[in-house]
Amino acid sequence: MNLGIIGQAVGLFAVTNIDDVLVLALFFAQGAGRKGSTRTICMGQxxxxxxxxxxxxxxxxxxxxLPGYxxxxxxxxxxxxxxxxxVQAWQHRNDPEEERAAKAGGPKVLEVAMVTFANGGDNIGVYVPVFATAGIGGMTVYAIVFLALVGVWIAAGRHLATHPVITRTLSRWGHILLPVVLIGIGLLILIRGGAFGL
Known part of the structure; x- marks a missing residue:
């Protein structure tokens, strides 16, 4: 394998997916203590x-x-x-913390996958010209490196979510942070892309 392409793939992945670590940490916080949540998040990612x-x-x-528009x-x-x-956080705002966490449920595979795909919409615009110029061999190297780095990102998100200070913060505020981050990502994608004439 060409080390130059591998280095470029690592750099490209890191630059285009830096925000995914925070989203993954929030998903891990949401799934904390739930059996199978790590597998669910990995599969979805x-x-x-x-x-x-x-x-x-x-x-x-x-x-x-998927047309560009x-x-x-x-x-x-x-x-x-x-x-x-x-809406769920608001409905259960007065519930005790443990009860609120139980009602919220853990992350679902398709929810994680949809957020990952939507958050990667701008990645598609960056990857297309790179893949087109790299040819099949180069594109294969990029794909292998990217898929390996997804595992690294998952581990980083999990580590972040289990760091003691962050764990306390996410357990206390995660039910508020997750919707805020998801809504923020959604609005950012819509606004940056000029959807609805924004």
Missing amino acids: YLGFAAILAVAGAAAFGATF AIPYLGLLPLALGIKAA
């Missing part, structure tokens, strides 16, 4: 990122399943999930 790679790879070869509207996915989480 890999599913969402595989969809990003599939769309970017197809677009690099001229097949556009539609990408900003992916912001509606985390926005809707954030609003749903905010």
Whole structure:
């Protein structure tokens, strides 16, 4: 494997996915103490990122399943999930912390995948020209490196969520932070992409 391409892939992944670590930490905080939540988050993250790679790879070869004008509207996915989480947090605002956590439930595979895919909409725009110029061999190296780094990002998000100071903060404020972050990501995607003429 070409070390130059591997280095470029590592840099490209880090720059385009830095915000995912915070989102993953929030998902891990939401799933804390729930059996199978780590597996659920991993599956969702890999599913969402595989969809990003599939769309970017197809677009690099001229097949556009997702027209460019539609990408900003992916912001509606985390926005809707954030609003749903905010409504649930509001409905259970007076519940004791343990009871509120039990009612909230853990993250779902498709929710994690949708947030990952929507948050990666801008990644698609960056990956397409890189994949198109790298050819099949180079694109394969990028995909392998990216998928390996998804695992690193998952581990970093989990570590962040289990750090004592952060754990206390997320256990106390996570039910508020998750909707705020999801709504913020959704609005940012919509606004940056000029959806609805914003």
